[in-house]
Amino acid sequence: DLERFTRxxxxxxxxxxxxxxxxxxxxxxxxxIAVLIGGIFSLARLAQSSEFTILRTGGLGxxxxxxxxxxxxxxxxxxxxxxxxxxxxxxxxxxxxxxxRASGGITNAAGAWMKDRQGDFNYAVHVGRSKAGGxxxxxxxxxxxxxxxxxxxxxxxxxxxxxxxxxxxxxxxxMQWSNxxxxxxxxxxxxxxxxxxxxxxxxxxxxxxxYSWQSSLNAGVVAAAVQPAWGMSTVELYRYTRxxxxxxxxxxxxxxxxxxxxxxxxxxxxxxxxxxxxxxxHFRSGGIAxxxxxxxxxxxxxxxxxxxxxxAGNLQNWSPWLTAAAPGLIYSVLSLAAFGWLVLRR
Numbered sequence: 001d002l003e004r005f006t007r008x009x010x011x012x013x014x015x016x017x018x019x020x021x022x023x024x025x026x027x028x029x030x031x032x033i034a035v036l037i038g039g040i041f042s043l044a045r046l047a048q049s050s051e052f053t054i055l056r057t058g059g060l061g062x063x064x065x066x067x068x069x070x071x072x073x074x075x076x077x078x079x080x081x082x083x084x085x086x087x088x089x090x091x092x093x094x095x096x097x098x099x100x101r102a103s104g105g106i107t108n109a110a111g112a113w114m115k116d117r118q119g120d121f122n123y124a125v126h127v128g129r130s131k132a133g134g135x136x137x138x139x140x141x142x143x144x145x146x147x148x149x150x151x152x153x154x155x156x157x158x159x160x161x162x163x164x165x166x167x168x169x170x171x172x173x174x175m176q177w178s179n180x181x182x183x184x185x186x187x188x189x190x191x192x193x194x195x196x197x198x199x200x201x202x203x204x205x206x207x208x209x210x211y212s213w214q215s216s217l218n219a220g221v222v223a224a225a226v227q228p229a230w231g232m233s234t235v236e237l238y239r240y241t242r243x244x245x246x247x248x249x250x251x252x253x254x255x256x257x258x259x260x261x262x263x264x265x266x267x268x269x270x271x272x273x274x275x276x277x278x279x280x281x282h283f284r285s286g287g288i289a290x291x292x293x294x295x296x297x298x299x300x301x302x303x304x305x306x307x308x309x310x311x312a313g314n315l316q317n318w319s320p321w322l323t324a325a326a327p328g329l330i331y332s333v334l335s336l337a338a339f340g341w342l343v344l345r346r
Contacts, residue, residue, distance in 0.1 A: 039275030228297030259324030274335035
């Protein structure tokens, strides 16, 4: 970030702050891996120094050891939930605003399409760019009747959306192909077109300085559409997926992201269960490094498998909750198999 922010005239301090704001998101992604590595290292050290053997002779059975680790894992799961749902989204929003300062105030220049429905009328809404503070630029609204015929076309240079779905637009250009009063062209705002008995419907183009439109697309839905899914909390993802489903839009990708968010904290419990069998191994002096390396590779494989299942589930249209839960279920089976083989059979 140093070169980019310096080139924009913001200095090294802003670049350093941008890197700091990325830490919560990285910590959330790597927390299960960190729990696995820490668990393997700690339990292997206890086994190497024979402390775990003393605990076993003192009455610490496998089920009780698993229960003690489960209570510890719940603490890590709660920490992961707080970081992933509150700290990381807050830091990501600050990072986007910081990035916007370096790009002329634009937080997302990719744009987004949204759908809306009001009675017998359907709407396709496109936002060209979003800026810091929630301001939208290059807004396009297409209004259709229930048969799919285009009725009105509205363009606005700028727009603001409140929590109730009221769009306040500026520098509006409206084109009418219909003389019907619709939710976009409200009664009393425009004079209806009145073609003669043998005339075709007229087309009218109007320019307005300010105009308001009531929609079901509120500020939360718009923010969810224009910002990256990884920067949203679990509740925001749930609301966004419900909106997409109500508008008969594809919600496969955000639903997978929602279930991944919901299941991800419990991955800490799976990782500690996978680390427990290492306490029952016998180590020579200096033999811990190899097992810690194995834990690192296992953690990386979990991270990769989680991403692979996400992409494959989106392409193959798998069930979102099963796609998100599959990596955790696979590693749960592996941890229970290793626990049963090392503890109960050996």
